[in-house]
Amino acid sequence: MNLFPYVIDxxxxxxxxxxxxxxxxxxxxxxxxxxxxxxxxxxxxxxxDRRQRTIGIGMLWSYGYYDQSRHEDSTLKIDYRRKFYYFIQETGVTVEVMINGKPVTVKAYLLPASTFDSAPVIFLTTDCFENDHLSRTISHKLYDANEETRIAQEIVLGIGGVKVLEAMGIQIDVYHMNEGHALPLVFELMKKYDDLETLKKHVVFTTHTPEMAGNEEHDVRLLDRMGFFNGISVEEVQKKLGYRDERFSLTVGALKTSKRANAVSKIHEKVANEMWKDVPDRCEIISITNAQNMRYWADKQLMSWMQEHEDYQLIGRKKHLKHKLFEEVADQTGKLFDPDVLTIVWARRFAEYKRPWLLTYDMERFKALVSNTDRPVQIIWAGKPYPLDYRAVQMFNDLVMMSKEYKNVAVLTGYELRLSKLLKQGSDLWLNTPRWGREASGTSGMSAGVNASIHFSIDDGWHAEFQKDGINSFSIPHADPSLPNEEIDRLDYLAMMDKLEKTIVPMYYDDEKAWLTIAKNGMNDILAYFSSSRMVKEYYEKMYDY
Structure with a gap:
C-alpha cells in the first residue's frame, strides 16, 4: 500500500x-x-510539508475527549456524543491483542495524507461488532478515568499499532513514542528484537511534562495481568530492563528501551534530566523544542501584509480578525467586544499549575483593571479542564461566575481547533502564567505570536528561548522556585500586574508604533525558529537517524 501521495525527500x-x-x-x-x-x-x-516518510498511529475515539458546553447557569457541562467520520477509509485490516486474558479485535482506519495535507495517520478502534460491549468501550473515551481501561488503551495503541503496521506490510525503521502511552509496543517488538540493545536502535521517546500526573505509574502485577507486557513474565521484564520497582513507571520503561529521548524545551531538558537522574541505564535526554505548523495556524493575509505592506493595513487586518473572534464572544455570552480595545486572552488546558486565575489574585486590582474607561481592556478565558479534575473544573466555573459581572470579561466553551485559531488570530496579548519549571514547553503562544498577538509569559518553556523582553514579547520574571507556592503566586502576580499596568496597557494606547514593532519582531522570530518545519527536521537529524 502506497500511503504517500508525494515523493519522499x-x-x-x-x-x-x-x-x-x-x-x-x-x-x-x-x-x-x-x-x-x-x-x-x-x-x-x-x-x-517536508515530504518525510512518517506515519502517525493513533486511536479513533468514538466519543472524543468530551464536548464542552454549558448548564443553564453558564457553568461547565461535560457531554459525550458519538462521533462519525466519512472522510477516513477502512483498510480492511484487523488484528488481535490480548487484554486481561482474552482476545480483543483491533480495527484499523486510514486518514489519507491528502485529506488534510498531513502525514498519513492510521487510527485504531476496538468499537467494532467483533468485540463484546466491554471491549468496545476501550476506544470510547480519550483518557478514560478507569485505570484498567487506560492500560487497555495503551495496549491497543502500542501492541495493536505494531501488529497493524505488520499486517499492512509497512516496514518501519524507527518507532517514536510521543509520551509513554505507547510503551507496550516495545514488548511486541521484543518478538523481533530479542536483544535489548538491538531493540533500542529502533525506538525513540519524547517526554512532554514534568508533572507526575503525566508520567503514569501502575502496579506491575496489574500491568502483567492486563497484558501490558505482551506475555513476557514480570520477572523477565525486570531482568531485561533492570527495573524491579513494584510501581512501574511508563516514563522509566521508555527511557530504558529507547536509543534516545528528548525533552521539549531547553529548560525542560534540565528538569527532565534532574527528574530521572537516578534511573540506571537510561538513554540520553536531549532537547528538541516544540513548535507549531504555521501553514495551519497563521492568517495568510496578516503574514503577507506584515512583510510587504504599510502598518495601517496590518492594523486593519488585525481588527478584522478581532471582529471574527468577537462574533463568537457575542454568540456565546451576549457581550459585544470592541476591536479598538486591548484584548487579553488566556487559553489552554485548565490545570492548577497553569494558574488560569492569576489575573484575579487580587480582585480589587482586577476590578480596577477591567473598569478603567481611559485605557480599557477586554479579557477572554478558554480551555478544557480534565473532567475528573474537580479543582480545575471549579476554577473554570469560578471564572464563569465572576465574568457575569463585567461586560468586557468572557469565558468561552468549545476550546478545540476552530476556537483556538479564532483566539490566536483575534487576541492582542496572549497570557501564559504557569509556575516556573512546570511548563515543559507550551506552544499556544507560538501560533498566537505569528498572528501579531504579543506573548506575555512567565519566562519558562519555549518562551525562555524566544523572549527578548520589550523587543519581541513581554516577560514575567519568575519568583524563586524554592519558595512555597503561595509566595511564588504572590510574587509572580505582582510582577505580572506591574508589567501589565505600567508598560503594556500604556504602550498599546499611547505608542502604536512601538506595539507594532514588538508584534512584528515576535512574528519574525517565531517564524525563524518556532515553526514545526524546523522541529521535524531536528527529529530526523537528532533522533531517527542518530
Whole structure:
C-alpha cells in the first residue's frame, strides 16, 4: 500500500511510525484533548510539508475527549456524543491483542495524507461488532478515568499499532513514542528484537511534562495481568530492563528501551534530566523544542501584509480578525467586544499549575483593571479542564461566575481547533502564567505570536528561548522556585500586574508604533525558529537517524 501521495525527500527516507494517544489534525476529527494533540497535529502537517516518510498511529475515539458546553447557569457541562467520520477509509485490516486474558479485535482506519495535507495517520478502534460491549468501550473515551481501561488503551495503541503496521506490510525503521502511552509496543517488538540493545536502535521517546500526573505509574502485577507486557513474565521484564520497582513507571520503561529521548524545551531538558537522574541505564535526554505548523495556524493575509505592506493595513487586518473572534464572544455570552480595545486572552488546558486565575489574585486590582474607561481592556478565558479534575473544573466555573459581572470579561466553551485559531488570530496579548519549571514547553503562544498577538509569559518553556523582553514579547520574571507556592503566586502576580499596568496597557494606547514593532519582531522570530518545519527536521537529524 502506497500511503504517500508525494515523493519522499531522500534526506527523510528513514521510515518512522509516530505513536500518539491524540492528534489534533482537523476540527472535524475529535481525536485530541489539548496541547499534546495540537503538537502531534503540527508534527503530521510538517512531516507532509517536508515530504518525510512518517506515519502517525493513533486511536479513533468514538466519543472524543468530551464536548464542552454549558448548564443553564453558564457553568461547565461535560457531554459525550458519538462521533462519525466519512472522510477516513477502512483498510480492511484487523488484528488481535490480548487484554486481561482474552482476545480483543483491533480495527484499523486510514486518514489519507491528502485529506488534510498531513502525514498519513492510521487510527485504531476496538468499537467494532467483533468485540463484546466491554471491549468496545476501550476506544470510547480519550483518557478514560478507569485505570484498567487506560492500560487497555495503551495496549491497543502500542501492541495493536505494531501488529497493524505488520499486517499492512509497512516496514518501519524507527518507532517514536510521543509520551509513554505507547510503551507496550516495545514488548511486541521484543518478538523481533530479542536483544535489548538491538531493540533500542529502533525506538525513540519524547517526554512532554514534568508533572507526575503525566508520567503514569501502575502496579506491575496489574500491568502483567492486563497484558501490558505482551506475555513476557514480570520477572523477565525486570531482568531485561533492570527495573524491579513494584510501581512501574511508563516514563522509566521508555527511557530504558529507547536509543534516545528528548525533552521539549531547553529548560525542560534540565528538569527532565534532574527528574530521572537516578534511573540506571537510561538513554540520553536531549532537547528538541516544540513548535507549531504555521501553514495551519497563521492568517495568510496578516503574514503577507506584515512583510510587504504599510502598518495601517496590518492594523486593519488585525481588527478584522478581532471582529471574527468577537462574533463568537457575542454568540456565546451576549457581550459585544470592541476591536479598538486591548484584548487579553488566556487559553489552554485548565490545570492548577497553569494558574488560569492569576489575573484575579487580587480582585480589587482586577476590578480596577477591567473598569478603567481611559485605557480599557477586554479579557477572554478558554480551555478544557480534565473532567475528573474537580479543582480545575471549579476554577473554570469560578471564572464563569465572576465574568457575569463585567461586560468586557468572557469565558468561552468549545476550546478545540476552530476556537483556538479564532483566539490566536483575534487576541492582542496572549497570557501564559504557569509556575516556573512546570511548563515543559507550551506552544499556544507560538501560533498566537505569528498572528501579531504579543506573548506575555512567565519566562519558562519555549518562551525562555524566544523572549527578548520589550523587543519581541513581554516577560514575567519568575519568583524563586524554592519558595512555597503561595509566595511564588504572590510574587509572580505582582510582577505580572506591574508589567501589565505600567508598560503594556500604556504602550498599546499611547505608542502604536512601538506595539507594532514588538508584534512584528515576535512574528519574525517565531517564524525563524518556532515553526514545526524546523522541529521535524531536528527529529530526523537528532533522533531517527542518530
Amino acid at each position: 531522500e534526506k527523510y527516507s528513514t521510515s518512522v511510525a509516530y505513536f500518539s494517544m491524540e492528534f489534533a489534525i482537523a476540527q472535524a476529527l475529535k481525536t485530541y484533548s489539548g496541547g499534546l494533540g495540537f503538537l502531534a497535529g503540527s508534527h503530521m502537517r510538517s512531516a507532509n
